[in-house]
Amino acid sequence: MSLHVIMFSLLAILAIATGVLLVTRRNPVSAAVSLILHFFALSGLYLTLNAQFLAAVQILVYAGAIMVLVVFVIMLLNLGKEQNLRENFNPRTAITIAMSAALIMQLVLTFTGNPTGKNQLSAASEKIGSPAEIGNILFSTYIFPFEAISLLLLVAVVGSIILAKRTVDK
């Protein structure tokens, strides 16, 4: 068994387990912690795909920035446990589980029904995942989306400040 197979299996199990924990925990803080673990597992999966730059960005942006923001908001709101999450076994949960199982079946069948025959990483993948190559493409082919995304981030920052600040007394 190669290292790739072992790493993929471990990280896939970790990712699914932390995903299930996120959905089932009643306490928002333990949900947030399992989501952080989930992001780390995904970063490892990106490494098995030779996407080094994205693995680093995943930890920096998601685990570093977004989750800190989420945990801060949980702290500010001082949330308790979610009440009556599982008030016995209500029909909504049963319907959700059935629909989810059906959706998983359908997606997995769609993806695996017609084998692509791609059994190993492309030889070029080591090169295209590197920061140098990503930077080259980002600042040549994708320069316009890059500028547009910076404008979007600016608008989002201004908008969130306006939304979150207290209303001024007249």
Added chain:
Amino acid sequence: MPQNIPLEYYLALSAIMFVIGAAGVVTRRNAIIIFMCIEMMLNAVNLTLVSFSSYLGDASGQMFVFFVMAVAAAEAAVGLAIVLSLFRSSQTVYVDEVNLMKW
């Protein structure tokens, strides 16, 4: 156990992760946890894009993931600001107790 991981394994994993996130969005009541489940769904799609990019040897997929991450960061800032102002106005983050837009 295969010696190499076929592309389909990554696609199936990301499908499972996407559906777990979707189930969380439908069942949970806490707006912050719904928000985290949406982040997880975005990540599942990112995994699909990266695996196609690596298996086909095309960098465009990884650029898409980069932009999705930037949009997710913007979404996080705005979404959490909305949750904060919602809590300030109606003292709750449970989505079934909010009826501001009901008419």
